[in-house]
Amino acid sequence: MSDAKKVMITVRKPPHGSIYVHEAIEVMFIVASFGLDLSVVFIDDGVLALKTGQDTKELGIKGFMASIGAFMDFEVTKVYVDRQSLEDRNMSEADLAFIGEDETTEQPVRPTILDSSAIAALMAEQQSLMAL
Amino acid sequence: MKFTLLILDGPYNHAASDSAYQTAQAMLRRGHDIRGVFFYHDGVYNVSNASDPPQDDRNIPQRWSALGAQNIDMVVCIAAAKRRGITNELLVPNTRISGLGQLATMIIESDRLVVFGD
Amino acid sequence: MLHTLNKSPFSHTSLENCLRFIKPDDVLLLLEDGVYAATRGTSRSHLIEQALQNGHVFAMQADLKARGLTDLIDGVQLADYDKFVELLEQHSSHAWR
Numbered sequence: 001m002s003d004a005k006k007v008m009i010t011v012r013k014p015p016h017g018s019i020y021v022h023e024a025i026e027v028m029f030i031v032a033s034f035g036l037d038l039s040v041v042f043i044d045d046g047v048l049a050l051k052t053g054q055d056t057k058e059l060g061i062k063g064f065m066a067s068i069g070a071f072m073d074f075e076v077t078k079v080y081v082d083r084q085s086l087e088d089r090n091m092s093e094a095d096l097a098f099i100g101e102d103e104t105t106e107q108p109v110r111p112t113i114l115d116s117s118a119i120a121a122l123m124a125e126q127q128s129l130m131a132l
Numbered sequence: 133m134k135f136t137l138l139i140l141d142g143p144y145n146h147a148a149s150d151s152a153y154q155t156a157q158a159m160l161r162r163g164h165d166i167r168g169v170f171f172y173h174d175g176v177y178n179v180s181n182a183s184d185p186p187q188d189d190r191n192i193p194q195r196w197s198a199l200g201a202q203n204i205d206m207v208v209c210i211a212a213a214k215r216r217g218i219t220n221e222l223l224v225p226n227t228r229i230s231g232l233g234q235l236a237t238m239i240i241e242s243d244r245l246v247v248f249g250d
Numbered sequence: 251m252l253h254t255l256n257k258s259p260f261s262h263t264s265l266e267n268c269l270r271f272i273k274p275d276d277v278l279l280l281l282e283d284g285v286y287a288a289t290r291g292t293s294r295s296h297l298i299e300q301a302l303q304n305g306h307v308f309a310m311q312a313d314l315k316a317r318g319l320t321d322l323i324d325g326v327q328l329a330d331y332d333k334f335v336e337l338l339e340q341h342s343s344h345a346w347r
Contacts, residue, residue, distance in 0.1 A: 005240060010344065012267075019215075023173055026211060027232055034236035044267050084270065116270040123271065124251055128245035129344040130138065132172075133339055140347075147256070147282040147313075148347075154312070155338075158331035162339075244338055247345040250256075 004037040008126045011046035015064075016056060021049045024132035025067045032075040039078040039126070040071075041119055042111065047085045050096045050111060065097065072100025072109060079111040082119055134165045136238040140249025142174040143192035144185070148248040149178050153195055155246065160202075168205035168238040169196070173249065176213045179206065179227040193224045200226025207234045252341035256282035259294035266297060268346040274304050277337055279329060281310040288326045289319055298323050308333065 009028055013020040032038045042050055049068075056063035071079055079099050086092065098108040114122075123129060137156060141148045152169070159166055171178050183193045200206040206227040208218060213229055220229055239245055253272055257264040265287050272278060278301050280288050287298050288309040301307050308329040309322065329337070337343075 007239060008344075012264075012346075020173065023212060027172070027235070030232035031236050031239075034233065034240065036236060036239065043271075044263070085267075120251075120271045120273050123344060124273065126342055128136075128239050128242070129247070129342060130245065131247050131249070131345040131347055132140070135338070151256075151281055151310075154331045155334055158335040159338075162332060162335050164335070164339075244342060246338060246343055247347075249345065249347050 004035055005127045006039070006125055007031055007036045008039045008041060008123060008129045010041045010043055010129065010131045011049060012044040012131065014045035015049040015054065016059065016061060020132060021046070022062075022064050025064050027130065027132055028071075028076045029067075029074045038076060039080065039122060040076060041080045041082065041122070042085070043082040043119070044085050047081055047089060047091065050081065051091065052095055052097050068097050068099060070100065080114050080119060080122070081111045083113050083115050086113065133244060134167045134242045135159055136167045136235075136242040136245050137169045138235070138245060138247045138249075139169065139171050139175040139178060140173045140247065142177040143183070145174075146250040148250060149175075149192055150190075152246075152248040153192070153199075155248075156199060166199075166204045167242045168207055168234070169199065170235045170238060171206075171208045172212050172235070174216070175249070176208045176216055176218045179208060179224050180218060180222050181224045182222060197224035197226050200224075205234075205238070207238075209235070251276045252279060252337050252343040253277070253346055254279045254281060254343055255284040255287070255346040256280075257347065258283040259287040259297060260292075264346045265294070269297060269301055272301060272304060276304070277306045277308065277341060279308045279310070279334060279337060281313055281334075285309045285313040285317060285319060288314070288322050290321045290323050295323055298326065302326070308337070310334065
């Protein structure tokens with residue numbers, strides 16, 4: 001696994017106004033299932049996709065909140081959020097949806113918030129970066 | 133070097149398709165291999181054989197078809213295609229519909245991925 | 251890293267946001283509507299001037315020509331598609347779209 005290719009998916013579009021985020025999640029699940037070393041980073045309006053309390057029923061759209069809750073079940077475990085993007089939108093860690101639960105503690109897990117410098121360093125390690 | 137191109141938006145509506153095509157041509161000029169071109173999101177409209185642009189403008193689906201004729205794997209995502217009504221019967225020659233697993237395989241078998249989209 | 255950017259800085263914040271993730275020695279390549287960011291004397295010129303202090307900035311010549319843009323910020327280099335591919339040979343890339 002350690003020699004698996006490092007692939008990053010970045011999500012920068014807001015949810016529901018377009019299908020980008022929904023279809024990005026479909027790519028995440030497949031890429032993770034192929035044994036690639038996947039990191040997922042939510043930046044800019046992409047952080048809005050992780051907000052708790054989203055309900056698309058009245059839009060008549062299927063939505064993807066259930067998929068976000070199943071990230072870790074689908075091996076999408078390295079999930080990061082850009083701190084500045086959150087702050088710009090008056091959001092904090094408590095506004096972020098859970099992506100699964102910790103295998104040992106069974107505690108719900110949220111995405112990890114990183115500074116842009118840490119994300120930049122992570123980007124530099126990647127073999128392929130997919131802005132979806 | 134082996135490249136894969138990922139195209140995320142439709143033809144004509146956005147320049148992504150044109151930029152990707154010009155870049156692909158330059159890759160070939162410089163002696164590189166293109167492992168594949170993968171069409172996702174509205175990018176699946178890039179290879180529709182129902183497209184019939186004016187004679188004095190570029191024919192984007194035909195251009196991709198010609199690239200496919202050079203033994204480059206041109207793949208339309210099946211999930212994205214089904215949503216948008218793109219079927220095998222609607223594809224230009226030298227292109228095919230397959231799953232997202234093909235994108236993962238292209239990434240595994242390439243040195244570089246280059247993304248074009250709106 | 252090579253960062254490609256294809257949005258006008260007048261209608262999108264992609265450029266400002268991208269700049270937070272550019273490290274010294276990274277390369278920024280402007281293409282499509284992104285080339286408007288390379289023009290001199292605009293309310294957004296400072297963004298590219300800032301990027302030039304850290305690293306190289308290229309603008310796609312074909313996109314500049316198509317838009318009739320000639321008055322560019324000093325230090326912005328022109329790229330054709332062969333140059334773009336040369337940059338792709340040297341770096342992995344992220345598309346700020």
